[in-house]
Amino acid sequence: MTAERKIIHIDMDAFFASVEQRDRPELRGLPVAVGHDGPRGVVSTASYEARRYGVRSAMPMTRAKRLCPTLVIVNGRHEAYKAVSEQIHAIFHDYTDLIEPLSIDEAFLDVTQNKRGVDLAVDIAREIRQRIRSELGLTASAGVSYNKFLAKIASDYRKPDGMTVIHPDRALDFIAGLKIEQFWGVGPRTANRMHYMGIFTGADLRKCSLAHLTEVFGKMGRTYYDFARGVDNRPVETEYVRKSVGCEHTLESDTGLRSTALIELYHTVLELVERIAKGHFEGHTLTLKVKYGDFTQITRSITLHNVLQTKDDILAPAKRLLKQVEVSATHPIRLIGLAVSNPSPEAELHRAEWVEGYLEFED
Numbered sequence: 001m002t003a004e005r006k007i008i009h010i011d012m013d014a015f016f017a018s019v020e021q022r023d024r025p026e027l028r029g030l031p032v033a034v035g036h037d038g039p040r041g042v043v044s045t046a047s048y049e050a051r052r053y054g055v056r057s058a059m060p061m062t063r064a065k066r067l068c069p070t071l072v073i074v075n076g077r078h079e080a081y082k083a084v085s086e087q088i089h090a091i092f093h094d095y096t097d098l099i100e101p102l103s104i105d106e107a108f109l110d111v112t113q114n115k116r117g118v119d120l121a122v123d124i125a126r127e128i129r130q131r132i133r134s135e136l137g138l139t140a141s142a143g144v145s146y147n148k149f150l151a152k153i154a155s156d157y158r159k160p161d162g163m164t165v166i167h168p169d170r171a172l173d174f175i176a177g178l179k180i181e182q183f184w185g186v187g188p189r190t191a192n193r194m195h196y197m198g199i200f201t202g203a204d205l206r207k208c209s210l211a212h213l214t215e216v217f218g219k220m221g222r223t224y225y226d227f228a229r230g231v232d233n234r235p236v237e238t239e240y241v242r243k244s245v246g247c248e249h250t251l252e253s254d255t256g257l258r259s260t261a262l263i264e265l266y267h268t269v270l271e272l273v274e275r276i277a278k279g280h281f282e283g284h285t286l287t288l289k290v291k292y293g294d295f296t297q298i299t300r301s302i303t304l305h306n307v308l309q310t311k312d313d314i315l316a317p318a319k320r321l322l323k324q325v326e327v328s329a330t331h332p333i334r335l336i337g338l339a340v341s342n343p344s345p346e347a348e349l350h351r352a353e354w355v356e357g358y359l360e361f362e363d
Contacts, residue, residue, distance in 0.1 A: 246339025289337035
């Protein structure tokens with residue numbers, strides 16, 4: 001990668017659970033889930049011992065305990081995780097200041113011009129992983145390539161505690177063999193749509209014309225077209241720009257009453273307004289998220305000309321969105337969430353709709 005950019009993606013392994021196992025030696029080697037142990041509790045992170053039983057983040061805790069009867073459940077300590085994340089970033093800064101955090105436990109580093117004068121990005125990635133292990137007692141996986149898309153995929157390729165390098169010379173062959181679900185920015189809904197189009201791998205995606213992809217997926221069509229060809233010119237952005245502010249409430253019990261749903265919506269709006277004020281955030285798009293008792297979920301969005309900041313700005317459109325959602329005894333609601341965001345061509349890639357998603361769910 002001599003003339004190319006040198007991008008590293010570092011992803012901590014089962015971060016919250018690993019911190020707990022590090023700080024509590026009696027948990028090492030045991031199946032651990034971080035989260036609240038209650039009828040409405042959800043798994044924030046599962047250790048790799050727990051994942052062997054099928055336990056995953058965002059899974060209801062009741063189901064996790066059925067899958068793994070010996071599961072050890074630990075309440076989260078978010079201030080501790082933040083402190084460790086700051087230590088990890090201090091290590092990053094020894095090599096480069098071009099750091100783009102994706103969440104509390106992962107980041108991109110541009111080491112094309114680095115502080116150590118190291119020629120090979122793989123050597124920097126190897127040293128960072130070794131320091132995280134020796135200085136912090138944790139493991140991280142790393143991906144190394146010439147752009148963010150490939151570095152991100154590479155870091156997932158040999159988790160946990162692995163490293164993958166995708167050289168420009170073999171990038172196209174590597175991409176061709178990927179399942180479409182492995183592409184960054186392709187969620188379950190988009191994957192299903194691609195399957196309907198006969199797209200199951202990177203090779204299939206590469207056969208699609210730009211015109212067809214943009215017709216079906218809009219602006220994201222160009223992104224998918226480029227990704228299939230190993231093209232991603234996005235820079236590593238050192239300044240974090242918040243894409244959205246959101247909050248969500250899990251109801252004490254599922255409700256099929258629209259009146260109860262409206263009350264919960266009102267309280268969610270009040271919390272959202274507080275978060276917007278605290279973050280001095282300005283956005284024009286309001287998204288409603290509803291999760292039903294069977295754990296299926298839907299979203300509804302509306303974009304307005306005015307900035308959404310106050311209760312008066314948000315409550316009326318939130319009610320309009322709720323009217324578009326079924327609430328009944330046969331389809332009771334379990335969770336209501338609201339988020340305000342700025343329209344962005346990269347909305348599919350960033351997907352940071354819920355503030356809780358930053359701290360409470362990671363993989």
